[in-house]
Amino acid sequence: xxxxxxxxxxxxxxxxALDSFVHKMDPRYxxxxxxxxxxxxxxxxxxxxxxxxxxxxxxxxxxxxxxxxYALNGLKPAIPVVLFLALLQILFYTPGFxxxxxxxxxxxxxPIESNTCSVQLAVVSAARFVELLVLxxxxxxxxxxxxxxxxxxxxxxxxxxxxxxxxELALTMTIALRFVPTFAEELERIMKSQAxxxxxxxxxxxxxxxxxxxxLLPLVxxxxxxxxxxxxxxxxxxxxxxxxxxxxxxxxIEFQAKPSDWIALAIAIVFLAGILFIPFPL
Amino acid sequence: xxxxxxxxxxxxxxxxTGVLGAIAILLGYTRLGFIxxxxxxxxxxxxxxxxxxxxxxxxxxxGAAIGAIFGIFSFVQSTTxxxxxxxxxxxxxxxxxxxxxxxxxxLRRVNRTAGFSIAAAILILVGIFTYNMLTFVPKDLVFDFGxxxxxxxxxLTGQTALLVYQILGASxxxxxxxxxxxxxxxxxxxxMELLAVGTAAIVGTLTNTVLVxxxxxxxxxxxxxxxxxxxxxxxxxEIIVAVIVTVAxxxxxxxxxxxxxxxxxxx
Numbered sequence: 298x299x300x301x302x303x304x305x306x307x308x309x310x311x312x313x314a315l316d317s318f319v320h321k322m323d324p325r326y327x328x329x330x331x332x333x334x335x336x337x338x339x340x341x342x343x344x345x346x347x348x349x350x351x352x353x354x355x356x357x358x359x360x361x362x363x364x365x366x367y368a369l370n371g372l373k374p375a376i377p378v379v380l381f382l383a384l385l386q387i388l389f390y391t392p393g394f395x396x397x398x399x400x401x402x403x404x405x406x407x408p409i410e411s412n413t414c415s416v417q418l419a420v421v422s423a424a425r426f427v428e429l430l431v432l433x434x435x436x437x438x439x440x441x442x443x444x445x446x447x448x449x450x451x452x453x454x455x456x457x458x459x460x461x462x463x464x465e466l467a468l469t470m471t472i473a474l475r476f477v478p479t480f481a482e483e484l485e486r487i488m489k490s491q492a493x494x495x496x497x498x499x500x501x502x503x504x505x506x507x508x509x510x511x512x513l514l515p516l517v518x519x520x521x522x523x524x525x526x527x528x529x530x531x532x533x534x535x536x537x538x539x540x541x542x543x544x545x546x547x548x549x550i551e552f553q554a555k556p557s558d559w560i561a562l563a564i565a566i567v568f569l570a571g572i573l574f575i576p577f578p579l
Numbered sequence: 580x581x582x583x584x585x586x587x588x589x590x591x592x593x594x595x596t597g598v599l600g601a602i603a604i605l606l607g608y609t610r611l612g613f614i615x616x617x618x619x620x621x622x623x624x625x626x627x628x629x630x631x632x633x634x635x636x637x638x639x640x641x642g643a644a645i646g647a648i649f650g651i652f653s654f655v656q657s658t659t660x661x662x663x664x665x666x667x668x669x670x671x672x673x674x675x676x677x678x679x680x681x682x683x684x685x686l687r688r689v690n691r692t693a694g695f696s697i698a699a700a701i702l703i704l705v706g707i708f709t710y711n712m713l714t715f716v717p718k719d720l721v722f723d724f725g726x727x728x729x730x731x732x733x734x735l736t737g738q739t740a741l742l743v744y745q746i747l748g749a750s751x752x753x754x755x756x757x758x759x760x761x762x763x764x765x766x767x768x769x770x771m772e773l774l775a776v777g778t779a780a781i782v783g784t785l786t787n788t789v790l791v792x793x794x795x796x797x798x799x800x801x802x803x804x805x806x807x808x809x810x811x812x813x814x815x816x817e818i819i820v821a822v823i824v825t826v827a828x829x830x831x832x833x834x835x836x837x838x839x840x841x842x843x844x845x846x
Contacts, residue, residue: 303608303609335665339664339665339666375659375660378659378660382660382661382800385801418799418800422660422800423660425660425663426660426663429663429664430663433663437655462588469588469593469597469644470597470600470648471597472594472598472600472601473596473598473600474601475597476597476598477608479601480601480602481605484611506614506615506617506816506820507819507820509615510614510819510820510823510824511823513614513824514823514824517611517625517827521632521828521831521832522831524598524599524601524602525598525636527598528594528595528597528598528599532591532594535590536590540590542588
Protein backbone atom coordinates (compact mmCIF):
# COMPACT_ATOMS: atom_id res chain seq x y z
CA UNK A 298 0.00 0.00 0.00
CA UNK A 299 3.00 2.24 0.31
CA UNK A 300 2.80 3.48 -3.25
CA UNK A 301 -0.56 5.08 -2.43
CA UNK A 302 0.79 7.10 0.46
CA UNK A 303 1.18 10.49 -1.10
CA UNK A 304 -0.43 12.96 1.26
CA UNK A 305 1.63 11.77 4.21
CA UNK A 306 4.98 12.23 2.51
CA UNK A 307 4.44 15.81 1.44
CA UNK A 308 5.82 18.48 3.69
CA UNK A 309 5.62 22.03 2.50
CA UNK A 310 7.74 24.41 4.42
CA UNK A 311 10.14 22.91 6.91
CA UNK A 312 10.04 25.52 9.64
CA UNK A 313 12.21 24.80 12.66
CA ALA A 314 11.04 26.77 15.68
CA LEU A 315 14.28 28.11 17.14
CA ASP A 316 15.17 31.23 19.02
CA SER A 317 17.75 33.06 16.94
CA PHE A 318 18.45 36.38 15.29
CA VAL A 319 17.65 34.99 11.84
CA HIS A 320 14.32 33.59 13.03
CA LYS A 321 13.33 36.87 14.64
CA MET A 322 14.17 39.04 11.65
CA ASP A 323 11.32 40.87 9.97
CA PRO A 324 10.38 38.58 7.04
CA ARG A 325 10.41 41.51 4.60
CA TYR A 326 14.00 42.38 5.46
CA UNK A 327 15.00 38.74 5.58
CA UNK A 328 13.62 38.13 2.08
CA UNK A 329 15.31 41.23 0.72
CA UNK A 330 18.65 40.22 2.24
CA UNK A 331 18.13 36.72 0.86
CA UNK A 332 17.55 38.10 -2.64
CA UNK A 333 20.66 40.29 -2.40
CA UNK A 334 22.88 37.42 -1.30
CA UNK A 335 21.45 35.09 -3.96
CA UNK A 336 22.33 37.79 -6.49
CA UNK A 337 25.85 37.96 -5.06
CA UNK A 338 26.19 34.17 -5.42
CA UNK A 339 24.74 34.16 -8.94
CA UNK A 340 27.07 36.82 -10.30
CA UNK A 341 30.37 35.86 -8.68
CA UNK A 342 32.68 33.71 -10.75
CA UNK A 343 36.01 34.02 -8.96
CA UNK A 344 37.61 31.66 -6.44
CA UNK A 345 38.10 34.41 -3.85
CA UNK A 346 34.50 35.68 -3.98
CA UNK A 347 33.15 32.16 -3.65
CA UNK A 348 35.44 31.39 -0.75
CA UNK A 349 34.13 34.50 1.03
CA UNK A 350 30.55 33.52 0.18
CA UNK A 351 30.97 29.99 1.56
CA UNK A 352 32.27 31.41 4.83
CA UNK A 353 29.46 33.99 5.01
CA UNK A 354 26.77 31.41 4.27
CA UNK A 355 27.99 29.06 6.99
CA UNK A 356 28.24 31.99 9.38
CA UNK A 357 24.52 32.54 8.74
CA UNK A 358 23.85 28.90 9.59
CA UNK A 359 25.68 29.34 12.89
CA UNK A 360 23.79 32.57 13.53
CA UNK A 361 20.44 30.89 12.92
CA UNK A 362 21.31 28.02 15.32
CA UNK A 363 20.05 25.53 12.72
CA UNK A 364 21.94 22.20 12.99
CA UNK A 365 24.45 21.99 10.14
CA UNK A 366 23.23 18.55 8.98
CA TYR A 367 19.73 20.04 8.50
CA ALA A 368 21.11 22.84 6.38
CA LEU A 369 23.03 20.36 4.22
CA ASN A 370 20.01 18.07 3.87
CA GLY A 371 19.72 18.02 0.09
CA LEU A 372 23.44 17.75 -0.56
CA LYS A 373 24.00 14.01 -0.18
CA PRO A 374 21.73 12.77 -3.01
CA ALA A 375 23.14 15.50 -5.26
CA ILE A 376 26.82 14.58 -4.89
CA PRO A 377 26.96 12.14 -7.88
CA VAL A 378 25.32 14.73 -10.15
CA VAL A 379 27.67 17.45 -8.93
CA LEU A 380 30.71 15.27 -9.60
CA PHE A 381 29.47 14.19 -13.03
CA LEU A 382 28.77 17.78 -14.03
CA ALA A 383 32.17 18.89 -12.75
CA LEU A 384 33.84 16.19 -14.85
CA LEU A 385 31.93 17.32 -17.96
CA GLN A 386 32.89 20.92 -17.31
CA ILE A 387 36.56 20.14 -16.74
CA LEU A 388 36.84 18.03 -19.89
CA PHE A 389 34.80 20.15 -22.30
CA TYR A 390 35.92 23.70 -22.05
CA THR A 391 33.42 26.50 -22.73
CA PRO A 392 35.18 29.43 -24.36
CA GLY A 393 34.41 32.78 -22.82
CA PHE A 394 33.89 31.76 -19.25
CA UNK A 395 35.91 33.43 -16.50
CA UNK A 396 37.68 35.88 -18.73
CA UNK A 397 38.72 33.07 -21.04
CA UNK A 398 41.88 34.79 -22.27
CA UNK A 399 44.56 33.61 -19.90
CA UNK A 400 43.75 29.95 -19.64
CA UNK A 401 46.71 27.66 -19.15
CA UNK A 402 46.07 24.37 -20.94
CA UNK A 403 46.79 21.24 -18.87
CA UNK A 404 46.27 18.73 -21.62
CA UNK A 405 44.51 18.26 -24.94
CA UNK A 406 43.36 15.07 -26.53
CA UNK A 407 41.02 15.36 -29.50
CA PRO A 408 37.96 17.31 -28.43
CA ILE A 409 38.92 16.95 -24.79
CA GLU A 410 40.64 19.98 -23.44
CA SER A 411 41.33 20.77 -19.85
CA ASN A 412 42.65 24.11 -18.70
CA THR A 413 42.62 26.45 -15.74
CA CYS A 414 39.37 28.09 -16.89
CA SER A 415 37.44 24.81 -17.10
CA VAL A 416 38.70 23.79 -13.66
CA GLN A 417 37.60 27.16 -12.31
CA LEU A 418 34.18 26.74 -13.91
CA ALA A 419 33.74 23.33 -12.27
CA VAL A 420 34.86 24.50 -8.83
CA VAL A 421 32.78 27.68 -8.94
CA SER A 422 29.64 25.80 -10.08
CA ALA A 423 29.98 23.30 -7.25
CA ALA A 424 30.59 26.06 -4.69
CA ARG A 425 27.66 28.05 -6.03
CA PHE A 426 25.43 25.02 -5.68
CA VAL A 427 26.40 24.45 -2.04
CA GLU A 428 25.91 28.15 -1.24
CA LEU A 429 22.46 28.32 -2.83
CA LEU A 430 21.38 25.02 -1.29
CA VAL A 431 22.33 26.20 2.19
CA LEU A 432 20.77 29.63 1.64
CA UNK A 433 17.40 28.30 0.46
CA UNK A 434 17.18 25.75 3.25
CA UNK A 435 18.19 28.45 5.71
CA UNK A 436 15.31 30.61 4.53
CA UNK A 437 12.72 27.82 4.67
CA UNK A 438 13.96 26.53 8.04
CA UNK A 439 13.79 29.95 9.67
CA UNK A 440 10.60 31.38 8.11
CA UNK A 441 7.06 30.01 8.08
CA UNK A 442 5.18 29.80 4.78
CA UNK A 443 2.72 32.45 5.98
CA UNK A 444 5.56 34.83 6.78
CA UNK A 445 7.12 34.14 3.38
CA UNK A 446 4.00 34.92 1.35
CA UNK A 447 3.02 37.93 3.46
CA UNK A 448 6.59 39.23 3.37
CA UNK A 449 6.75 38.86 -0.41
CA UNK A 450 3.43 40.65 -0.79
CA UNK A 451 4.53 43.61 1.33
CA UNK A 452 7.92 43.79 -0.35
CA UNK A 453 6.26 44.00 -3.76
CA UNK A 454 3.47 46.34 -2.64
CA UNK A 455 5.29 49.57 -3.65
CA UNK A 456 5.08 48.24 -7.22
CA UNK A 457 1.28 48.18 -7.10
CA UNK A 458 1.40 51.89 -7.87
CA UNK A 459 2.52 50.79 -11.33
CA UNK A 460 -0.40 48.34 -11.52
CA UNK A 461 1.74 45.43 -10.42
CA UNK A 462 -0.62 42.93 -8.73
CA UNK A 463 1.40 42.26 -5.57
CA UNK A 464 -1.49 41.26 -3.33
CA GLU A 465 -3.05 39.10 -6.02
CA LEU A 466 0.18 37.21 -6.70
CA ALA A 467 0.66 36.56 -2.99
CA LEU A 468 -2.89 35.25 -2.81
CA THR A 469 -2.18 33.01 -5.81
CA MET A 470 0.86 31.55 -4.04
CA THR A 471 -1.20 31.02 -0.87
CA ILE A 472 -3.91 29.22 -2.84
CA ALA A 473 -1.29 27.05 -4.56
CA LEU A 474 0.33 26.02 -1.28
CA ARG A 475 -3.05 25.57 0.39
CA PHE A 476 -4.26 23.16 -2.28
CA VAL A 477 -1.21 20.90 -2.54
CA PRO A 478 -2.22 18.66 0.43
CA THR A 479 -5.84 18.64 -0.77
CA PHE A 480 -4.82 17.49 -4.23
CA ALA A 481 -2.43 14.95 -2.75
CA GLU A 482 -5.36 13.36 -0.93
CA GLU A 483 -7.43 13.60 -4.09
CA LEU A 484 -4.68 11.89 -6.08
CA GLU A 485 -4.44 9.15 -3.47
CA ARG A 486 -8.17 8.54 -3.77
CA ILE A 487 -8.00 8.47 -7.57
CA MET A 488 -5.06 6.03 -7.50
CA LYS A 489 -6.84 3.70 -5.12
CA SER A 490 -10.07 3.76 -7.07
CA GLN A 491 -8.34 3.15 -10.41
CA ALA A 492 -6.28 0.34 -8.87
CA UNK A 493 -9.40 -1.23 -7.44
CA UNK A 494 -10.83 -1.26 -10.97
CA UNK A 495 -7.78 -3.18 -12.08
CA UNK A 496 -5.67 -0.36 -13.53
CA UNK A 497 -2.00 -1.24 -13.76
CA UNK A 498 -0.11 1.71 -12.31
CA UNK A 499 3.28 0.00 -12.38
CA UNK A 500 6.29 0.99 -14.44
CA UNK A 501 6.20 -0.06 -18.06
CA UNK A 502 9.87 0.35 -18.89
CA UNK A 503 11.69 3.18 -20.55
CA UNK A 504 11.22 2.21 -24.18
CA UNK A 505 7.44 2.11 -23.85
CA UNK A 506 7.07 5.63 -22.55
CA UNK A 507 4.08 6.40 -24.76
CA UNK A 508 2.22 3.49 -23.22
CA UNK A 509 3.42 4.64 -19.81
CA UNK A 510 2.05 8.12 -20.42
CA UNK A 511 -1.27 6.75 -21.60
CA UNK A 512 -1.38 4.58 -18.49
CA LEU A 513 -1.04 7.76 -16.42
CA LEU A 514 -4.00 9.45 -18.09
CA PRO A 515 -6.62 7.79 -15.81
CA LEU A 516 -4.81 9.50 -12.93
CA VAL A 517 -3.78 12.80 -14.46
CA UNK A 518 -7.03 13.69 -16.25
CA UNK A 519 -9.33 13.24 -13.20
CA UNK A 520 -6.77 15.13 -11.09
CA UNK A 521 -6.79 18.12 -13.43
CA UNK A 522 -10.56 18.03 -13.85
CA UNK A 523 -11.25 17.90 -10.14
CA UNK A 524 -8.78 20.75 -9.62
CA UNK A 525 -10.46 22.89 -12.26
CA UNK A 526 -13.88 22.07 -10.79
CA UNK A 527 -12.66 23.10 -7.35
CA UNK A 528 -11.33 26.30 -8.89
CA UNK A 529 -14.77 27.09 -10.34
CA UNK A 530 -16.31 26.55 -6.89
CA UNK A 531 -13.75 28.78 -5.23
CA UNK A 532 -14.27 31.51 -7.84
CA UNK A 533 -18.01 31.40 -7.20
CA UNK A 534 -17.49 31.51 -3.44
CA UNK A 535 -15.10 34.46 -3.65
CA UNK A 536 -17.26 36.42 -6.04
CA UNK A 537 -20.35 35.74 -3.92
CA UNK A 538 -18.50 37.32 -1.01
CA UNK A 539 -17.54 40.32 -3.15
CA UNK A 540 -13.79 39.77 -3.12
CA UNK A 541 -12.20 42.85 -4.71
CA UNK A 542 -8.49 42.33 -4.33
CA UNK A 543 -5.91 44.15 -2.29
CA UNK A 544 -7.08 47.75 -2.34
CA UNK A 545 -7.65 49.06 1.17
CA UNK A 546 -7.22 45.62 2.69
CA UNK A 547 -5.63 45.46 6.13
CA UNK A 548 -3.67 42.58 7.63
CA UNK A 549 -4.07 40.60 10.80
CA ILE A 550 -0.30 40.46 11.18
CA GLU A 551 1.58 43.75 10.86
CA PHE A 552 5.34 43.50 10.58
CA GLN A 553 7.45 45.86 12.65
CA ALA A 554 10.99 46.53 11.52
CA LYS A 555 13.57 46.70 14.28
CA PRO A 556 16.81 48.71 14.04
CA SER A 557 18.69 45.41 13.75
CA ASP A 558 16.74 44.64 10.56
CA TRP A 559 17.86 47.91 9.02
CA ILE A 560 21.45 47.18 9.96
CA ALA A 561 21.25 43.66 8.48
CA LEU A 562 19.85 45.06 5.24
CA ALA A 563 22.56 47.71 5.05
CA ILE A 564 25.24 45.07 5.58
CA ALA A 565 23.70 42.90 2.85
CA ILE A 566 23.68 45.81 0.38
CA VAL A 567 27.31 46.70 1.14
CA PHE A 568 28.20 43.02 0.85
CA LEU A 569 26.56 42.67 -2.59
CA ALA A 570 28.25 45.85 -3.81
CA GLY A 571 31.59 44.56 -2.51
CA ILE A 572 31.22 41.18 -4.23
CA LEU A 573 30.17 42.79 -7.51
CA PHE A 574 32.65 45.66 -7.71
CA ILE A 575 35.84 44.50 -6.00
CA PRO A 576 37.98 42.99 -8.78
CA PHE A 577 39.05 39.73 -7.19
CA PRO A 578 42.41 38.63 -8.57
CA LEU A 579 41.47 34.96 -8.97
CA UNK B 580 -11.73 36.96 -20.59
CA UNK B 581 -10.84 40.31 -19.09
CA UNK B 582 -7.47 39.48 -17.71
CA UNK B 583 -4.96 41.58 -19.59
CA UNK B 584 -5.89 45.21 -19.24
CA UNK B 585 -7.36 45.26 -15.73
CA UNK B 586 -5.19 46.96 -13.13
CA UNK B 587 -5.63 44.06 -10.71
CA UNK B 588 -6.00 40.42 -11.64
CA UNK B 589 -9.52 39.04 -11.72
CA UNK B 590 -10.67 36.48 -9.16
CA UNK B 591 -10.77 33.94 -11.96
CA UNK B 592 -7.13 34.51 -12.90
CA UNK B 593 -5.96 34.33 -9.28
CA UNK B 594 -7.80 31.12 -8.45
CA UNK B 595 -7.06 29.17 -11.64
CA THR B 596 -3.39 30.12 -11.38
CA GLY B 597 -3.22 29.03 -7.74
CA VAL B 598 -4.96 25.72 -8.36
CA LEU B 599 -2.90 24.75 -11.42
CA GLY B 600 0.25 25.92 -9.63
CA ALA B 601 -0.67 23.52 -6.82
CA ILE B 602 -0.80 20.68 -9.35
CA ALA B 603 2.62 21.63 -10.74
CA ILE B 604 4.05 21.49 -7.19
CA LEU B 605 2.28 18.17 -6.47
CA LEU B 606 3.61 16.60 -9.68
CA GLY B 607 7.11 17.57 -8.56
CA TYR B 608 6.64 15.85 -5.23
CA THR B 609 5.38 12.53 -6.59
CA ARG B 610 6.86 10.18 -9.14
CA LEU B 611 3.87 11.05 -11.30
CA GLY B 612 5.62 14.12 -12.67
CA PHE B 613 8.50 12.12 -14.13
CA ILE B 614 7.93 9.61 -16.88
CA UNK B 615 10.81 7.21 -17.51
CA UNK B 616 12.11 7.56 -21.07
CA UNK B 617 15.11 6.10 -22.89
CA UNK B 618 17.35 9.20 -22.68
CA UNK B 619 20.47 9.99 -20.65
CA UNK B 620 18.50 12.10 -18.17
CA UNK B 621 16.17 9.15 -17.67
CA UNK B 622 12.94 11.09 -17.19
CA UNK B 623 10.62 13.29 -19.18
CA UNK B 624 8.90 15.81 -16.95
CA UNK B 625 5.24 16.76 -17.10
CA UNK B 626 5.62 19.44 -14.41
CA UNK B 627 5.42 22.22 -16.99
CA UNK B 628 2.09 21.00 -18.37
CA UNK B 629 -0.11 22.93 -15.86
CA UNK B 630 1.44 26.13 -17.24
CA UNK B 631 0.59 25.12 -20.82
CA UNK B 632 -2.96 24.14 -19.85
CA UNK B 633 -3.40 27.39 -17.87
CA UNK B 634 -2.22 29.40 -20.85
CA UNK B 635 -4.58 27.60 -23.23
CA UNK B 636 -7.63 27.79 -20.97
CA UNK B 637 -7.32 31.19 -19.32
CA UNK B 638 -4.88 33.35 -21.27
CA UNK B 639 -1.22 34.23 -21.14
CA UNK B 640 -1.11 36.01 -17.73
CA UNK B 641 -2.30 32.79 -16.08
CA GLY B 642 0.22 30.77 -18.03
CA ALA B 643 3.06 33.11 -17.06
CA ALA B 644 2.10 33.09 -13.37
CA ILE B 645 1.86 29.27 -13.25
CA GLY B 646 5.24 29.12 -14.97
CA ALA B 647 6.62 31.42 -12.25
CA ILE B 648 5.26 29.15 -9.49
CA PHE B 649 6.78 26.11 -11.22
CA GLY B 650 10.08 27.95 -11.62
CA ILE B 651 10.31 29.17 -8.02
CA PHE B 652 9.43 25.72 -6.81
CA SER B 653 11.99 23.97 -8.97
CA PHE B 654 14.60 26.50 -7.77
CA VAL B 655 13.84 25.83 -4.09
CA GLN B 656 13.36 22.06 -4.37
CA SER B 657 16.12 21.28 -6.85
CA THR B 658 19.06 19.12 -5.93
CA THR B 659 20.66 19.50 -9.37
CA UNK B 660 23.39 22.15 -9.41
CA UNK B 661 22.29 23.72 -12.69
CA UNK B 662 18.76 24.37 -11.46
CA UNK B 663 19.98 26.01 -8.25
CA UNK B 664 20.61 29.05 -10.45
CA UNK B 665 17.55 31.35 -10.45
CA UNK B 666 18.39 32.58 -13.95
CA UNK B 667 18.07 29.01 -15.24
CA UNK B 668 15.27 27.75 -12.99
CA UNK B 669 12.87 30.70 -12.89
CA UNK B 670 13.36 33.14 -15.76
CA UNK B 671 12.81 30.81 -18.77
CA UNK B 672 9.80 29.20 -17.11
CA UNK B 673 7.79 32.44 -17.28
CA UNK B 674 7.36 31.88 -21.01
CA UNK B 675 6.10 28.27 -20.95
CA UNK B 676 2.50 29.39 -20.60
CA UNK B 677 2.71 32.46 -22.82
CA UNK B 678 3.61 30.98 -26.22
CA UNK B 679 0.96 28.19 -26.16
CA UNK B 680 -1.78 30.78 -25.62
CA UNK B 681 -0.93 32.66 -28.81
CA UNK B 682 -0.50 29.46 -30.84
CA UNK B 683 -3.81 28.14 -29.57
CA UNK B 684 -5.68 31.40 -30.23
CA UNK B 685 -4.10 31.71 -33.66
CA LEU B 686 -4.90 28.18 -34.80
CA ARG B 687 -8.36 27.61 -33.36
CA ARG B 688 -9.87 30.43 -35.41
CA VAL B 689 -8.47 29.04 -38.64
CA ASN B 690 -11.20 27.81 -41.01
CA ARG B 691 -11.01 24.79 -43.32
CA THR B 692 -9.60 26.66 -46.29
CA ALA B 693 -6.89 28.35 -44.26
CA GLY B 694 -6.15 25.08 -42.46
CA PHE B 695 -5.66 23.24 -45.74
CA SER B 696 -3.55 26.15 -46.98
CA ILE B 697 -1.24 25.83 -43.96
CA ALA B 698 -1.00 22.07 -44.51
CA ALA B 699 -0.27 22.69 -48.22
CA ALA B 700 2.36 25.30 -47.32
CA ILE B 701 4.09 22.81 -45.02
CA LEU B 702 3.90 20.19 -47.78
CA ILE B 703 5.40 22.58 -50.34
CA LEU B 704 8.24 23.44 -47.96
CA VAL B 705 8.90 19.75 -47.40
CA GLY B 706 8.79 19.21 -51.17
CA ILE B 707 11.31 21.98 -51.84
CA PHE B 708 13.54 20.58 -49.12
CA THR B 709 13.34 17.04 -50.52
CA TYR B 710 13.97 18.22 -54.09
CA ASN B 711 17.01 20.19 -53.00
CA MET B 712 18.27 17.27 -50.99
CA LEU B 713 17.98 14.88 -53.92
CA THR B 714 19.46 17.16 -56.56
CA PHE B 715 22.19 18.74 -54.49
CA VAL B 716 24.90 16.15 -54.13
CA PRO B 717 27.88 17.86 -52.56
CA LYS B 718 31.28 16.74 -53.75
CA ASP B 719 33.41 17.08 -50.66
CA LEU B 720 30.96 16.60 -47.87
CA VAL B 721 32.49 16.78 -44.42
CA PHE B 722 30.63 16.19 -41.21
CA ASP B 723 32.08 17.72 -38.08
CA PHE B 724 30.09 17.39 -34.93
CA GLY B 725 30.99 18.17 -31.35
CA UNK B 726 34.16 19.58 -29.89
CA UNK B 727 35.90 22.48 -31.56
CA UNK B 728 36.34 22.79 -35.34
CA UNK B 729 39.96 21.65 -35.23
CA UNK B 730 39.24 18.34 -33.51
CA UNK B 731 35.57 17.30 -33.55
CA UNK B 732 34.25 14.12 -31.94
CA UNK B 733 32.65 12.90 -35.11
CA UNK B 734 34.49 13.45 -38.37
CA LEU B 735 33.06 11.93 -41.52
CA THR B 736 34.04 12.36 -45.17
CA GLY B 737 33.26 10.81 -48.57
CA GLN B 738 30.65 8.04 -48.86
CA THR B 739 29.91 7.79 -45.16
CA ALA B 740 29.23 11.51 -44.92
CA LEU B 741 26.92 11.31 -47.93
CA LEU B 742 25.02 8.43 -46.36
CA VAL B 743 24.59 10.28 -43.05
CA TYR B 744 23.53 13.36 -44.99
CA GLN B 745 20.88 11.39 -46.85
CA ILE B 746 19.60 9.61 -43.75
CA LEU B 747 19.33 12.88 -41.84
CA GLY B 748 17.64 14.62 -44.75
CA ALA B 749 15.23 11.76 -45.34
CA SER B 750 14.17 11.59 -41.71
CA UNK B 751 13.64 15.35 -41.58
CA UNK B 752 11.59 15.17 -44.79
CA UNK B 753 9.56 12.25 -43.41
CA UNK B 754 8.93 14.16 -40.19
CA UNK B 755 7.78 17.26 -42.09
CA UNK B 756 5.59 15.10 -44.32
CA UNK B 757 4.06 13.49 -41.22
CA UNK B 758 3.35 16.90 -39.69
CA UNK B 759 1.67 18.12 -42.87
CA UNK B 760 -0.46 14.95 -43.16
CA UNK B 761 -1.47 15.11 -39.48
CA UNK B 762 -2.37 18.78 -39.92
CA UNK B 763 -4.49 18.05 -42.98
CA UNK B 764 -6.12 15.07 -41.26
CA UNK B 765 -7.32 17.15 -38.33
CA UNK B 766 -8.47 19.96 -40.63
CA UNK B 767 -10.38 17.45 -42.75
CA UNK B 768 -12.16 16.14 -39.66
CA UNK B 769 -12.81 19.73 -38.61
CA UNK B 770 -11.00 19.19 -35.31
CA MET B 771 -9.27 22.54 -35.28
CA GLU B 772 -9.63 22.72 -31.51
CA LEU B 773 -7.67 19.49 -30.99
CA LEU B 774 -5.10 20.57 -33.55
CA ALA B 775 -4.66 23.92 -31.84
CA VAL B 776 -4.26 22.32 -28.38
CA GLY B 777 -1.76 19.77 -29.66
CA THR B 778 0.33 22.38 -31.47
CA ALA B 779 0.20 24.64 -28.38
CA ALA B 780 1.54 21.76 -26.26
CA ILE B 781 4.41 21.23 -28.73
CA VAL B 782 5.28 24.93 -28.74
CA GLY B 783 5.03 25.23 -24.94
CA THR B 784 7.36 22.27 -24.37
CA LEU B 785 9.78 23.58 -26.99
CA THR B 786 9.77 26.96 -25.22
CA ASN B 787 10.74 25.26 -21.97
CA THR B 788 13.47 23.08 -23.50
CA VAL B 789 15.00 25.73 -25.75
CA LEU B 790 14.98 28.60 -23.26
CA VAL B 791 16.27 26.56 -20.31
CA UNK B 792 19.09 25.06 -22.37
CA UNK B 793 20.00 28.44 -23.90
CA UNK B 794 20.19 29.90 -20.40
CA UNK B 795 22.41 27.00 -19.30
CA UNK B 796 24.74 27.71 -22.22
CA UNK B 797 24.69 31.49 -21.59
CA UNK B 798 25.52 30.92 -17.94
CA UNK B 799 28.39 28.71 -19.07
CA UNK B 800 27.45 25.42 -17.38
CA UNK B 801 27.54 23.35 -20.56
CA UNK B 802 28.84 23.85 -24.08
CA UNK B 803 26.39 24.53 -26.91
CA UNK B 804 27.09 21.12 -28.48
CA UNK B 805 26.32 19.18 -25.31
CA UNK B 806 23.18 21.29 -24.77
CA UNK B 807 22.04 20.65 -28.35
CA UNK B 808 22.48 16.91 -27.84
CA UNK B 809 20.47 17.03 -24.61
CA UNK B 810 17.84 19.18 -26.31
CA UNK B 811 17.27 16.73 -29.16
CA UNK B 812 17.31 13.54 -27.09
CA UNK B 813 15.34 14.97 -24.18
CA UNK B 814 13.07 17.30 -26.13
CA UNK B 815 11.40 14.79 -28.45
CA UNK B 816 10.06 12.41 -25.75
CA GLU B 817 8.96 15.40 -23.67
CA ILE B 818 7.03 16.81 -26.62
CA ILE B 819 5.28 13.48 -27.21
CA VAL B 820 4.39 13.10 -23.53
CA ALA B 821 3.20 16.73 -23.28
CA VAL B 822 0.95 16.43 -26.33
CA ILE B 823 -0.71 13.26 -25.00
CA VAL B 824 -1.39 14.72 -21.54
CA THR B 825 -2.39 18.25 -22.62
CA VAL B 826 -4.78 17.10 -25.33
CA ALA B 827 -6.39 14.57 -22.97
CA UNK B 828 -6.91 17.11 -20.17
CA UNK B 829 -8.09 20.04 -22.30
CA UNK B 830 -10.42 17.87 -24.39
CA UNK B 831 -11.91 16.35 -21.25
CA UNK B 832 -12.42 19.74 -19.60
CA UNK B 833 -13.93 21.39 -22.66
CA UNK B 834 -16.09 18.32 -23.23
CA UNK B 835 -17.48 18.61 -19.74
CA UNK B 836 -18.18 22.28 -20.21
CA UNK B 837 -20.19 21.87 -23.40
CA UNK B 838 -21.62 18.43 -22.58
CA UNK B 839 -23.14 19.42 -19.26
CA UNK B 840 -24.27 22.73 -20.69
CA UNK B 841 -22.47 24.67 -18.02
CA UNK B 842 -20.91 27.53 -19.88
CA UNK B 843 -21.51 29.29 -23.15
CA UNK B 844 -18.12 28.08 -24.38
CA UNK B 845 -18.55 25.48 -27.05
CA UNK B 846 -15.90 23.19 -28.41
